[in-house]
Amino acid sequence: MSPPTISTTTASARVRACNGCRQMKLRCDAHEDNYGACSRCRNMRRDCVISTSFKRRSRQTKAQLECELERLRAQYGSPPRNHSPSAMLIEQPNPPPNGRSSWESESNMNQYSESLPVNRLPNAISYPEDMLFRLDQPLSEPSVTPLSVSTAPAQDNLMTAEGPHEPDASTAFSPSVGTSTVEHTHSDRKETRTISQRLGDVELSARKINGCFSMFYQFYKPVLPGIFDGDKNPNDVYESSNFLFWTIVYVGARRYAKDPTIVESLTNPLKDFIHKSLFDPDKAISTIKASLLLCLWPLPISTTFRDQNPAIAGAAMQLAVQQGLHYSRHQDFVRVALKKPAANKIFRARLWAHCVTVFQSTNMHDGFPPPMALDPVCADRNLSISDGLPGIILYQYRLHRVLTSALASIMHTTDLDCTRDGDSLNSSILFYDAQAQEISPVEANDLGTFALNNVRLLIRGFHFFAAPGAERTAGILQLYVISCSMIQSASRMDKYHDFGNHCNALQTRAIALAAVCILRVHRSSLRTQIDIDAGEDMFFEAIRISKKHSIQNNDLDGRTSIILTQLWSSTRVFKFKDGSIDGLRLLLRGRLSMSVLFDCLWWWRAEFGGKSNPYVESETDRTHAASSSIEASVSTETIIHQNIAELFEVESIDQGTLPNPLLDPSELPNWNWGEVEDLDLNWY
Template identity: 25%
Template sequence: PGASDPELEKENSSISKRTLIRKACNECRQQKLRCNTVKDPFTPCSRCTRLKIECRLDASFKRIFCPTNSSSRERRQQERRHSAANDTPPAPNDQSINCCGTAGIPQQGSAQSTNGIQGYVLTPSEGQYAGIGLSPNEFSWTETNQTENPGITSSHRPPTARHDEHSTAPTGSSPRQLDDIDISGYVARCLFEQYFQHYHPFLPFLDPHKSPDDYYQFSPLLFWVIVGVASRRYSADLTLLPALSISVSRLLWSTLQSSHHNYRTCKALCILCVWPFPKSDSSNDPTFMLTGAMMQLAMQAGLHMPDYSQDFSKVELTLRSEELRDRHMTWAVCNIVAQSVATGLGLPSTTRYECLMEPKLMTASYRALDEPLASRLRIELFCDRVTEALYKNPSHEKATGNTNERSGRFNLLSQELIQLESDLNPEMDSTEMLLYFRCAQIHLRLYALLDLSAQAPLLLLYQVCYQFLTEICSSDPNTVNIIRHCPYYIFQMVLASGLTLLRLLRSSLASYIDAEAGKSMFNSTILACRQISISNNDLPGRLAEVLAHLWAWGVRGTQDSSLSSHKSSSRIEYQDTPLVVRGRMSMSIIYDSLWMWRRGFKNDPARHLTRKDALVVQSRSFDLISCSSYCSN
């Protein structure tokens, strides 16, 4: 009453301003945009209403990503629109990419792959053919023409994809971020669908009915490893794989450094060891080391004794039957993966089968396994027995020279292999199981190259390798799809089989072999390696070129034999001499061939010597440990 009208109006105005102070919603705070939301009564802001996204006001909200420019903001808005409401994606674009992004997948690593990756070119290192031992730390990706692929962006987000009404992709997935990589919930579901469709049959130990969010809750590393494996053939975004190969590796090492481990981390390591990220130099490949870490973490979590899991935990555990079964299965899969990695690299395995071989635990473990995994475990147990009986301690075998004892063990294992094939016959309808059994056959038969005392085992080895490559190189669409998604272990056996064919075709046994069919199969082996390749600079692609060089080298040697008897004797004597590299078990054929290729390709003067003289040079200068890498200099 004592105040004048202007003063009263000024006071009312200040009160009105204080009551109209608004707080921006989460989405507007994330983008640092002006927000017109009203807290009481709550009214969504116009921006969230326009974009059809949830408008929320959370006191604990913190910005997790800062867009660098307006285009990135627009892309984030577009992805939120796609994943909002009913999560229905827009109409397909002109490229007609299906839900999993598998249409139009380029044949990377092949001779035709130069223009297979539209818009991006993988820049190889200089001197690619001067030796495999190049050591680029990362892949060099160069953007050439983004207008051809308008959906591919530098933020690793795929273009809009066509939604399949009958899609079996798991539901319940949220947008996820790893470093500067953002994937929407829709893309995560597509990648998970692609994983369970193409990769899961090779190692069926995950539950395809669980959503990506479930796996993220289990273990963020497991989630991103699945995404990384599925991105190997994800044509909708060709930048995703090279980006994930860096970020997931960083997440892996940070997880291993943590003092708190979840046993599901072992599942992530299993998948990563079966499908490692592409490398151009195997000296940078940590797969074998990761198998050791995987086994150690599994035992630290008590997976080797699932019934006594409480003894390995600081907190009280109440395990249901499903969780106990999952622990049994995870331990079996860890041993399966560790054995296959060791076999493929020609190194001693880190497996612990004694826990699986005890009657009580063995019964519980096999009951916990589905039929494919139980059969696969039997195959890997056989491979372990082959390694222990034939390949362990080659220097001792050479010193004792007990040929009859070795032949007896070989014959017993051959009979066991026949019985195993009979027992697994119902499972042989699966192409994946058939390929794993063929790998076990090759692992056994390759012992013939270490003991050339008889021709019959060598001819049988040729037949087994030829049969395996015939099944791998089949033109059946299902087989073609399998070879493009097969584990690295399958590639290693393909490489060993191809080099075995080459060696026997250049030996004195050539008169007993169909040379034309063998040459055609060797050519198919090169094409298969290129199909397995997922980048122009990875090991399968580069080793395919090595196979071609070795064949051409042998052809030149054969053509020169009519002009120089010295060269002829050197060439044939080399092929009829046992392997020089003998310490890499069944994979010794790979390391022996690559050592000879490196020496011959780098203009080593010793390549002009006879085999006897070359062995003298080798004994003085060759370090067997240096052959632990396919591509070391």
């Protein structure tokens, strides 16, 4: 083996120490006749480099050293009592085999007798920057934070007889919060490596698994704080739950540039996995965590008709109730005696809050009544939620509770299929909108502004159901301002935090609803009272974010961007048979406030999808029936009274003595009202 060569960098006479010795503040004998390298660098088998632009790294404090020692003891086990900390941190090399040159044997013998002070350990175990193990991630991402690497003996990354040591791609991934660390292989330590895994016909190498986990922890885990802190090692996650493991891999692979085919290959196998895992109560907590991820970042679909998220959300919500997450006392839902550590109590409270927010929002953003919306207070008895949630998550949770209360109240007090209850509906909207604004955010930022505007958008969207009037007009104008503000917040977050790539499906659906609200106001008589240019800019920004969030050709986000583009350029949208154009006129009314969006989709299908709009086709009949309701009411009463007379087999009945069956059917206990309903007497 030829001795290592010194760098060709020329050093001045007053700088005659190599970088390593200068970093450790030790005497360097590189200027002596030592085969072109100092004895310390030869012993440690590293390059001996002398540089005039050397910069010494700051020395760690005593507290930092103690924390590092405690971490190493916890990672590799407590050392024997007769071992010093330096013996745990710096490993001695094996004696040189026979046949090596005399200078190698001599330097190795010197290393046995040389002991380093403890205060020099941080410098001895620090990695050169160019030798750090780098996990697979796109280097071009502006929001990528630097990854930290766990400290280990410097000998593992130094020169060997075969050349520079390249870390194994299958080295175990065990990130700390928001970062990743690597365990290096040692001769006297147990090796921990990420194992390649297979799902159906899909097999992923350890390198790709590590890369997906790294992306997940960096971009997606912060959305659900406190839920995935313990799921750090891929091997451990796989052993605890295969479903959770492959879900994390899928979510992390959404923006994994090293292999963009992972999402496509995992879509079908994961669908089968979902159906099996939702019926496994033994791993309910892991299934709930995986379901949260799939509702926020669902599998690619091309239409909401094929969306499985409502079914996943419903099943997972019931699993959460079965596990007692909604109640403070876990003991009531298990059959064995439990210890009650505070950490477990806080974790369960956080998990329940995320379940309520995500699963119910999944339904509401699809236009479905949320689970347990009829009695939201009694369905939530976990009193530890306010103590265990981070500030921004607690703020979002409180906003969500206002939204569920608003939907429950509006559904109970208002007939959304007609416009007769405009006053009471507008009053309810204003009341709950004011409640949402009264909740104080922890800090004023774009994420909090987006969350507030999202809730206000879903509440204010019910203005489209009210009858035309001054209150409805003022409410829709306010809705226009909220829509522009929410898209503007999303645009700023995309600029500084890459929001478009990593936001969740609920947020993109809210952005699409905001864009449609802007479009409707632009195509109405209110366009003279708004800032048209600002709304147009925000509409195009919504198209850009939807397109950016798309991960697959023809998926829901990609199609949304196309639909919004075509609707904006259309001249037939919201144009009725009488020639009027009114974007405030709502025909589809069965999807709560999301009806504003789904009604637009039918307009798009009629013009660009080659389908007829069933709501426009029946609009003429509906209007005619509404205008002639008085005459129809009179004739219908006559028919009913005739049928009553035939029922009781009397020749004549004084209609003045009969109760009005249209107002109170309970006053006719023997009447079969199922037959009356078949007469199609409901005009609204």
